[in-house]
Structures are given as C-alpha cells and as structure tokens.
Amino acid sequence: MERIWTDFANSLWHDWKGHGQSEDRLMQTKWQQFFLERYQYIDIQQPSTAEGQRMIALRDRLIESSGSLARGESLKDEDINFYNKIMHKKSLFPEIVKQDEGLVLMYAGSILNWDDILADIVIDFAKTVIKGDPSRIRICDNENCRWIFYDETRNRRQRYCDDKLCGNLMKVRRFRAKKKEELKD
DSSP states (O other): OOOHHHHHHTTEEEOTTSSOOEEEOTTOHHHHHHHHHHTTOOSOOOOOHHHHHHHHHHHHHHHHHHHHHHTTOOOOHHHHHHHHHHHTTOOOEEEEEEETTEEEEEEEOOOOSHHHHHHHHHHHHHHHHHTSOGGGEEEOSSTTTOOEEEOOOTTSOOOSSOIIIIIHHHHHHHHHHHHHHHHHO
16 A cells, blocks of 8 residues: 655655665656645645755655654654644644535645645654554665565565565575575685
8 A cells, every 4th residue: 555655755766776876856846746646636836945845854754753663663752743743734624514415524625735745744654653553664674775665464574665676686686695605615
C-alpha cells in the first residue's frame, strides 16, 4: 500500500545500485506534478520559497523520524511538536451535510496551498505511527538505497524496499563476495 508520507520522504533519491549518485527531487517541477497527480491534488501552484523551505524541513524530519522508529525508538517531543505545528495549518473544518441517507459529519474546506498538503502528509504519518505498527517502518537494508517503506509482510521480516531490485542486487553481491572468498582460500 502506498503512503503519501513515504513517497514524500523518498523524494530524496539515492542510487540503489551503488554508484554513489543521489538526487533531491522535492523541488523539481516534474516530481511535484507527479506527486500532486498521484494523490489527486488539483490547482496547486508552485511552492513559494517559504513553502519550499517547509517542504524540505518536513521531508528531512520524516527521514530522521523514520530512522528512529526503524531502530525501535519512539518519537521525540520536539518531533511531535514539529508535526503538530504543521497539522494546525490545515484548512479543513467539520460540517454537517444533508444526504439521502440522512445527516453526516464531513470535513469541508479546500486544499489551498502546499501547507495543506504538508498537513495531509503529517496526518498520514501520524496514522501510521498511532494506528499502525511503528515497528514496521523500515529503511531498505541496501545501504545505497535508503528507501523508507512500511513492512506489510505477515512475518514482519521485509528487509528491502523491493525484493526484485534491491533484494536481488544484494543477493548477487553476497554470492559474488562468497565466491571471491572461496577463490582466495
């Protein structure tokens, strides 16, 4: 299952093959358009300089928090305060709406800017930590990849972001290292 917060955090891309390249895609227009379309946000302008700085700060904090949670640590008070400040900027409000089946409570408002999207990202992260199992938050065991993901396997032993990419690559590397050692002996 895709999570908006992991996609956002993974905008800092690392070459999983180990060539040492990395790319910060967060402020690239092409990546932003992909992200907005994927999560069905419409009519969002390019982020202002201040919004861009808040985007980078959130992404960096999500990466740091994910690492802490993956190591079995809990969120620090300063992280919780940081995330709460972002969520407080959300421009949604509860509203009673009359529908065919009766009255329902819905949240109204519109996504106006990147601060609303950042709040959605934090809300999704908070749901993962509070309602999910934070011990399932992982960072790919391929040290070159560093992709953040949520382990949804039954046995809770997923080590790689993708078994076919990083998993196979690491398997081949272990095999070659073993063969190299055998040749030395």
